[in-house]
Amino acid sequence: MVNIQEIIGKVCPEAVFEENEVALAVVPDAKWHTVAETLKKAGYDWLACVVGEDWGDALGCTYYIKSTSDYSMVSVKVTTTDRENPMLHSVYDVWEIARLEEREVYDFYGIKFINHPDMRRLYLRNDWVGFPLRKDYDENPEINPIRLYHEKTDDTTVTYVEDAEGNVTEKTATIFSPEEFVVNIGPQHPATHGVLRFRTSLDGEEVKKIDLYCGYIHRGVEKLCEKLTYPQTIHFYDRMDYFSALPNEHCVCACIEKALGIEVPRRAQVIRVMVDELSRIASHLLFFGTYCMDLGATTALFYGMRERETILDILEATTGARMSFNYNTIGGVRADLYPTFQEKGKEFLAIMPERLKEYHQLVTGNI
Structure with a gap:
């Protein structure tokens, strides 16, 4: 190094x-x-x-x-x-x-x-x-009233x-100069997988330049959290990226715990890692499926969603939710593992390697 x-x-x-x-x-x-x-x-x-x-x-x-x-x-x-x-x-x-x-x-x-x-x-x-x-920002709503019209491009x-x-x-x-041919992709477009707008300059079928507009769903979570206690903010981090809700909660809680010198029980640490990893695999499965769908391979989407549903069933039994979990808390987790967690987790781990082979056979070299 x-x-x-x-x-x-x-x-x-x-x-x-x-x-x-x-x-x-x-x-x-x-x-x-x-x-x-x-x-x-x-x-x-x-x-x-x-x-x-x-x-x-x-x-x-x-x-x-x-x-x-x-x-x-x-x-x-x-x-x-x-x-x-x-x-x-x-x-x-x-x-x-x-x-x-x-x-x-x-x-x-x-x-x-x-x-x-x-x-x-x-x-x-x-x-x-x-x-x-900024700390000197004036939050008076009269300064920035709700505008009922779209801003000028x-x-x-x-x-x-x-x-x-x-x-x-x-x-x-x-x-963009007046001579450029500019088209909009989004803000509502199936290929963006979210509310996102690209102003795109084209020369035939070649993309020459893209101007990005990404503020359509910005909710000001940072500002919301300024006036709340640490425990009151945790559920916001689920919603910042619902594909990585559990890891987001984990990161924030770990940061607060470190700052306050709080020691997390070993069992809670292990539980956090296990649900994080299941969440990560579920996120990858959704990426795999939607990416293949954009390429025209609709079957791959259903294959990926099939295994993702299995993971969400496991997480739901323990956390009570399928996407916005609010499961981590400062000092540990809100509840112990559901009694079937180990059994269902082992069943999933047994089938997933074979499913990966299935994805490979279906997609690789076939799109």
Whole structure:
């Protein structure tokens, strides 16, 4: 594993390092782009997540970056104390996914990213007033009343360009030119498997460019949780991704338990892992089935749903639900395993390897 402090220290001697489970480096914004390029060259090729934060006296981001070769992770914190016009340098040209991640941070915290090509909101309407996850956000409903009309689709965006002298200028950029042939995919389309809209530029049958609209079902769970106690928030995490409801609950409870120094009984730890793994397999089965259905293989969908139903039956007996479980709680789980859990679980594990062979025979080389 590479020495993160040595790598970052060579290009940014003023970096401050903190000892955590994930190596954390605090770097000044002026050096952030150089540090990002250095990390990319050192093998940290996957930007896993960008988390915007408001510390009260400063705004900023924590970038979580992974290496796909040795699976190590480093986190880098970049901040600004300018709350009136916060700006940080974009790293979208280092990790392409930052193009969307940084737009999300701008949407909720108002941080503008220098040299980012598209500083529009990502989830909220472009006419939304304020930045909801900032501590000084005004929640007065009169400021953002419920609008009964759809926002206008605009083919221009804003970018903040820095010149060689360090001066930043606001400029207008074009998303789609009048000459481009643009069609909508979604927001209601069977292939999106959710409420999602793609404005798509086509040249014949070739897709040239896609503009993503993904805020149709954003429910502001982060904001809802700010005024609730920890136990009151757990059921929200089921609904953030119902395919991974149990692992989501587990992660949040484990985070709270670690912060509070709560020791979870061994039996509860094992139960959590078992239901997480069943949930994971069920999620993969749904992915397999719907992916094959999109390719025209309808039979594969029913095969995958057949095994998924078996898993949901097992989970329902223990948790009382099939999708939104609300089963984990701080300190453990809400109920012990149902008496038939072991028997039904072993039956499923016995048939699943044969079912995988069946999927392989049906699908591989046949679509």
